Amino acid sequence: MFLRYEDIEIVQLDITSRCNAGCPQCPRTGNPILPMTELTIADIKRIFPKEFCSQLSWIYLCGNFGDAMVSNTTLPALKYFHKMGVNYLWMYTNGSGRSPDWWRQLAKILNQPDDRVIFAIDGLADTNHLYRRNTNWNRIMESVEAFIGAGGQAEWQYLVFEHNQHQVEEARALARRLGFIKFQAKATSRFALSEVDEVGEKEEAIAEVDSQTQEKRDRSTPxxxxxxxxxxxxxxxxxxxxxxxxxxxxxxxxxxxxxxxxxxxxxxxxxxxxxxxxxxxxxxxxxxxxxxxxxxxxx
CATH class of the missing domain: 1.25.40.10 (Tetratricopeptide repeat domain)
Structure with a gap:
């Protein structure tokens, strides 16, 4: 079955394949067949003409193969999408880059009630860099404070590993203090010896995942x-x-x-x-x- 062009309402977009981080098992890390490039604003306007944008309800700069934060096209592209009638815009990022002023500009562009930025922060100052390699905790906090302080809506997405699972509740409390609208802890099969089911949004599931992760490792065999x-x-x-x-x-x-x-x-x-x-x-x-x-x- 094929989706017709006129039926498309949601788009997940990688605006760039570049990223400042080097996360293990990320599909872009060490990938020799992935070109390092990005879309230009001319590309954006060609791929997303006004008539196409008018039928879209959501565009998500998803970060599967790159971080939109590093692209010079991101701010003008998001501004263009809203101007062309896209209802709401999301962006996924590690947050470790750009100046506070850039993040304040982003908050002014993402000014609709359902717009948001999802910050991928997997731990606290002493653990986040163990997976989000090459990122800097202080820069991330500067980005978060600038974006939220300028009125942006932000979510904190936290991948739970053995090295950071003891910090979930502390991170949740920090998220509240910083003004995140949502904190989501998610289990991951990365670094794991066996697949772990993703944790749902119910916060009470976190404790169960914490105990089961080590149990699954213990049961793993060659x-x-x-x-x-x-x-x-x-x-x-x-x-x-x-x-x-x-x-x-x-x-x-x-x-x-x-x-x-x-x-x-x-x-x-x-x-x-x-x-x-x-x-x-x-x-x-x-x-x-x-x-x-x-x-x-x-x-």
């Missing part, structure tokens, strides 16, 4: 890790067959993060790199596969 790696590799092969190279690369990368001596996954990675003309990197992947499995005839 067999479950091997199965997880196999599942990710199977996904990579499926995506490759569909010519969805970005998702194939991400799934293959996950398989190798779980099981680094997975020869078949190194071979698949080599195939992906070869398809994107990264020939030297492809050769290195094939060599690694042969070092692990010398009789690998296909390689």
């Amino acid at each position: 067999i479950t890790l091997e199965k997880a790696a196999l599942n990710f590799h199977r996904q990579a092969e499926d995506y490759l067959a569909e010519k969805n190279l970005e998702q194939a690369f991400l799934a293959c990368q996950k398989a190798l993060e779980i099981q680094s001596n997975f020869a078949v996954a190194h071979k698949t990675l080599g195939n992906l790199l070869q398809l994107t003309d990264c020939l030297e990197e492809a050769m290195n992947s094939y060599k690694t596969a042969l070092e692990i499995q010398p009789e690998f005839a296909e390689v």
Whole structure:
């Protein structure tokens, strides 16, 4: 089934593939097939003409492959979207960048009741940088205070890891003091040995997730890790067959993060790199596969 152009009401948009952070297992970190670029305001006006914007209720600068904060197109693009009639706008960011004045400008643009910025802050001053690598706590707090102080509506989204789970309630209290309209703690499978279900919005679920996360780790064995790696590799092969190279690369990368001596996954990675003309990197992947499995005839 295909969605007709005139039926589209919601758009998640990556305005840039650049980001100042280096979060582990992010689909952009160490991704050789992702170009570092961004949309210009001319691109925005071409892709989102007035007649298209008029049918949209929501545009979300989602941050899947980059942080909109680093793009020079973000402020004029958001201003344009409102001018063209988009009802509400969201933006996802790590918040560790730009001047306080930039954040105050953003708050003035995102001035509708349902507009908001979601700050991805995964811990406090001593833990946030462990996952949100290359970010700076003091700059994040400056950004938050400038945006909220200028009237912006902000949410705090907190990924729960073993290294920060003891700080959830302290972070929730800080969010209230800073003026966030919402604090959401979410479990994540990143850094975990087994998949963890996402925590819903009910705050009472947090304590249960905290206790279950370590229990799941304790139950993990090399067999479950091997199965997880196999599942990710199977996904990579499926995506490759569909010519969805970005998702194939991400799934293959996950398989190798779980099981680094997975020869078949190194071979698949080599195939992906070869398809994107990264020939030297492809050769290195094939060599690694042969070092692990010398009789690998296909390689």
